[in-house]
Amino acid sequence: MRATVERSHLLKSLNHVHRVVERRNTIPILANVLLRADGGLTLKATDLDLEITETVPAEIGQAGATTVPAHILYDIVRKLPDGAEVSLDTGDGSRLEVKAGRSRFALQVLPEADFPDLTAGDFPTRFVLPASALKRLIDRTQFAISTEETRYYLNGIYLHVVTVDGKPMLRAVATDGHRLAQAQLEAPSGAEGMAGVIVPRKTVGEIQKLVEEPEAELTVEISETKIRISIGSVVLTSKLIDGTFPDYVRVIPQGNDKILKVDKATFSGAVDRVSTVSSERGRAVKLALSDGKLELSVNNPDSGSASEEIAVEYPADAIEIGFNSKYLLDVASQLESETAEFRFADPGSPTLIQDDEAGNALYVLMPMRV
Incomplete structure (x- = not known):
């Protein structure tokens, strides 16, 4: 040679x-x-x-x-x-x-x-979509991928097609049992009949790095055991996780009627500040909601306490609920509108978070005891 x-x-x-x-x-x-x-x-x-x-x-x-x-x-x-x-x-x-x-x-x-070769076999499902669209699905969900090896079927993003209001949508879901992230876009031609697949964490990370030109188009091919993504002169082939993703739809709350609307940047800044004194292990922050105001507080016996009050839109009954501050910041960083919408039920039930405008992403957080 x-x-x-x-x-x-x-x-x-x-x-x-x-x-x-x-x-x-x-x-x-x-x-x-x-x-x-x-x-x-x-x-x-x-x-x-x-x-x-x-x-x-x-x-x-x-x-x-x-x-x-x-x-x-x-x-x-x-x-x-x-x-x-x-x-x-x-x-x-x-x-x-x-x-x-x-x-x-x-x-x-x-x-x-x-040298081993992974690429053998047929890929019956094939579709083309903008690189930026796939990257957006991944960016908005990958932070919720589980790192717990015993539940290996959660160590990736579940990519599948669902029908929403009569329209096929390509949906990505990730969860680690404490939080869930879901994002979707209109399914490209050829994706309609695809089986649900779990794309491993390492592969997800490589796809993110390979999308260097968001306006480029990429081709996705899927078989029962592998996924192949072609972008420009690069071809990535990966095994899929051989497992069954849990029925995540049951986790998404439907009847949460206590609605909080808050400026995303103000909320993120306040969470970031008060969590400075939280313990590394718990990272718990308490949200106390009453008419028109939200008080965030942290009480750590080892290092001290912190609190901050911000004005919000909240007409419902008063509620106190705790969350992992890192999880709150992760979700807030993925929201695209300036206003975040939280939907609560009670202090022990999952909370739904999404953009104020009807977006194509939603997040579920499990509360913590504080």
């Missing part, structure tokens, strides 16, 4: 693919990136659950393929000067020679034949 590629193209591509490679690997080939010279230079990296492939323009002197340590190659290319032409040459096949200007590197290689 012999190829010459511009440093900026190679670095951008390595930046996309090398993130998949775990720093510690018990299987040596998984620490490597596959380089294939054939019409262009194709790079591929995988951790057996997630695979990213990208092809960059290159001058091919001799077709061929090899694999080299991903993080080392990335660091080498990152440290080369801007505008450098990078030459990659396997010579007799025992080493990969990397040359740029007066710099020379010889890297250990492993054979291409050992």
Whole structure:
């Protein structure tokens, strides 16, 4: 294999693919990136659950393929000067020679034949949508993904199609048992019959990073066990979580009649300030609501107490309810309108939070004892 590629193209591509490679690997080939010279230079990296492939323009002197340590190659290319032409040459096949200007590197290689391939199989569901639309679904829900490994079926975003007012909607849902985030958009053509799938946390994070141009279009393909996303010259293939997502609709409260409307920025600032003295473990903040005002307070026996009062729109009966302050701030940061709407039932029941205007996202928070 012999190829010459511009440093900026190679670095951008390595930046996309090398993130998949775990720093510690018990299987040596998984620490490597596959380089294939054939019409262009194709790079591929995988951790057996997630695979990213990208092809960059290159001058091919001799077709061929090899694999080299991903993080080392990335660091080498990152440290080369801007505008450098990078030459990659396997010579007799025992080493990969990397040359740029007066710099020379010889890297250990492993054979291409050992490199695993995730992409086999058919993807019966296929649809196209703007990259910004998928990123918005992910951005508004991913903070609620569970990190608890025992409930592995909550370690991702549940992507599925539902019918709302006779219209098919592509919906994303994430929950960790304490909070739930739901966002949706009009289902693109081809998505109507798709089965519900759980996209793993690591894959969700990579999709967010790959959307560098929001106006670009991406293609989503789904099979029973895998999802494949193509954006520009990058193709991400990932296994799906093999599990059943819980019936989240039962958690979303329907009859909460105590409605609070509050300026989002004012509320976030007040929560942030009073939670400064909250304990790291509990992070509890109490909301005391009465006609036209909201008092936020924190009482921590170890460090002290704090309170702040803000004017709100709240015509219902007085109520006192506690929440994790971090969860409140997470939800507030995802709301798009200037006014946040909270719907309460009682201090022990889930609370519904959404934008004041009829948006396509909603959030559910479980209260805490304070």
